[in-house]
């Protein structure tokens with residue numbers, strides 16, 4: 199794999215500038231002219247065309263990958279409100295094109311300080327039903343997105359902070375056409391209209407969801423953004439916006455939460471040590487806990503490194519069997535160990551130890567599924583994985599002209615989050631990513647609710663580097679606890695099977711979370727069900743709406759992909 203084209207171009211220019219002879223100057227000028235005519239090696243892949251355009255415009259204006267990611271996500275809050283936004287959180291990986299350093303930023307929501315382990319238990323001590331827990335104030339975590347942006351912008355931003363807000367403010371004021379997906383999700387939702395602010399925004403005067411193409415304006419969001427553009431993230435975490443968030447959470451009729459002004463004022467985004475693991479001739483880098491995604495993707499790939507997937511190829515039930523079994527083993531560990539590392543000890547090093555992963559790989563039989571895998575390390579605690587696949591969350595990938603790259607997954611958890619809307623944006627329901635049960639099998643659950651703790655996530659923003667540290671790929675996806683599976687599929691399809699990025703993302707999904715093996719409905723893969731059943735898999739054929747976005751560095755430049763299952767696009771210039 200060649201070094202990143204930007205890095206090469208940068209080095210060439212510096213070398214040639216030191217030459218004094220006029221002939222050399224002419225060569226330099228012609229080189230610069232050619233370089234200027236070529237499309238800059240920059241790209242954004244995101245879940246909505248308006249958001250991708252906002253990011254692309256920032257790149258064209260000389261913004262960095264982080265600048266573009268921020269501008270795009272502020273537009274996603276508006277145009278893809280079901281998925282993510284300033285009322286939620288995100289995990290962001292950054293690759294520095296100069297130093298080749300990878301940094302990981304955690305903007306995950308926190309539980310209010312007053313939250314206790316029984317947050318999601320009813321009067322009899324039984325877990326609440328999921329939707330009873332989600333809708334209202336109880337599930338709302340302290341949003342992390344804007345503190346994350348402030349931290350990342352300080353470290354990697356090039357354009358002034360207010361500039362990043364312009365596109366979203368303009369679009370919120372002038373209005374954007376309701377997309378088919380937004381329309382469908384509003385029409386399908388049973389809870390949004392229970393709350394006045396969301397009802398007034400998402401439905402027309404006849405109480406119908408706005409039609410596809412209806413121009414939806416959001417002056418309240420424009421006003422929110424204007425304040426944050428002017429006064430920084432502080433304007434969100436202290437002052438009138440914070441006061442309205444707290445009032446909305448505490449005043450949610452029937453299901454209030456306990457968030458306080460002090461919780462918002464205390465929120466911190468965190469830089470965390472990135473996790474990288476060798477995979478064949480590459481390094482795969484992921485986000486550490488409190489998401490389980492990085493560990494799950496790296497463990498699965500570390501186990502798969504012991505098998506010849508390229509030799510088996512994409513049409514082989516045997517390859518599917520191996521990927522499903524590797525993921526099954528990773529999910530057995532995930533269920534027991536993964537939670538907020540600031541509250542429980544997560545044995546990340548042991549879980550990613552190559553010798554341990556070799557032992558785990560040895561458990562896989564080529565002829566028979568493990569059925570149910572057991573965790574592989576001694577268990578200090580126990581946890582309970584949740585098993586849903588909500589239609590929300592968003593992933594974007596950006597490369598700027600200096601070779602810096604962002605891979606970011608952002609979420610408000612369920613579609614439309616808690617359904618509480620404040621000043622033009624929705625509040626998350628991320629606290630339902632905690633285990634509802636504080637104890638299980640006589641032990642405290644690692645992912646139980648605690649005040650100030652971050653709920654375990656599955657979000658898996660990923661970067662792949664070559665053995666020289668040059669960037670090879672950026673990718674990630676929404677999909678709840680199927681996220682690690684969607685990312686693993688894309689990595690295997692691209693790295694092992696050689697599919698281009700669009701084909702790797704579009705390749706039918708197949709996922710195992712230490713239970714049934716799910717095959718994507720309506721795809722040729724579903725026809726492999728009998729082969730997998732013969733290997734002992736319980737197979738379920740079902741829709742699997744991933745939303746993967748990313749790109750790969752090739753000899754010809756950046757090769758991007760947007761998931762055809764959602765509304766995303768790839769833009770270069």
Ligand code: GLU
Pocket residue numbers: 587588589590591609610611612628631654655656657675676677678679681
């Ligand atoms: N809240 C989920 C998580 O953090 C993501 C939900 C989704 O992908 O829709 O893992």
